[in-house]
Amino acid sequence: MTAHTSPASSARRGRRPGTSTTRQAVLDAARARFAADGFTATTIRRVATDAGVDASLVMQFFRSKNELFAAVMSVPPEALTRFSAAFEGTDDRLGERVVRAFIEIWEGDARSSEPLMAMLRGAIANDQANEQLRDFLQERLLVDAIASRSVDNATLRAGIVSSMLVGLMVGRGVVGVPTLTGADRETLVSLVGPAVQSVLVPPPAGDEGNAG
Incomplete structure (x- = not known):
């Protein structure tokens, strides 16, 4: 019997195509979350959920919340x-x-x-x-x-x-x-x-x- 995998769980576990695209998606999600909730209330898990990726993937790109926040604070x-x-x-x-x-x-x-x-x-x-x-x-x-x-x-x-x-x-x-x-x-x-x-x-x- 073939194990059933829902589309949501597949999207959740899978990596988005293209490292740069995924990294940008995480940055966009983090920027919006930090702007809305502030530094303290924002978590890596929430950012990952917003970006549609695993929290572990966020940590691969940015080793800590501080590092993620530093990347977000880039004024165009x-x-x-x-x-x-x-x-x-x-x-x-x-x-x-x-x-x-x-x-x-x-x-x-x-x-x-x-x-x-x-x-x-x-x-x-x-x-x-x-x-x-x-x-x-x-x-x-x-x-x-x-x-x-x-x-x-x-x-x-x-x-x-x-x-x-x-x-x-x-x-x-x-x-x-x-x-x-x-x-x-x-x-x-x-x-x-x-x-x-x-x-x-x-x-x-x-x-x-x-x-x-």
Whole structure:
């Protein structure tokens, strides 16, 4: 009598054709899972289930959850380019351009948004994610916005803007504060943009506090 093997169990035990294709499927599943659940709640077994492979196969590609997470946190170059483009042009309405670009790359296509959201959720419990997120934000701001301008306390200004932008995304994408999740992007841009503008583009010396 021939042993019966269900299609599901065959797919479960079998290896997908092509190592690179299988590895990418695991990465895609892990990226979505880390973005949705965070580092602590994500398990190798859950990722394997999402990818339709055995957990042992995931471990062959990535020796630990930390290594898998590190591979997931690769922000696509186009996301960096899009963020950098916000700083091109004059200082007029720079804050609004930065906030708009930031929200768009965090809430746009999954390839850009999921690594960033994985960083954000993982930063709470994973030092590597914390460092990666900090470097991504602060270096982008320092290189693209502040280093090209003559301002005092450049590093501090980059840190302040980073905190403002991350706080916005924590409230909107992680905590789910109703007033933030219910607001459309342009409303947020119009409200947060001027605050970011005031940090990135300080008024000329002697103009602070002038009431006219």
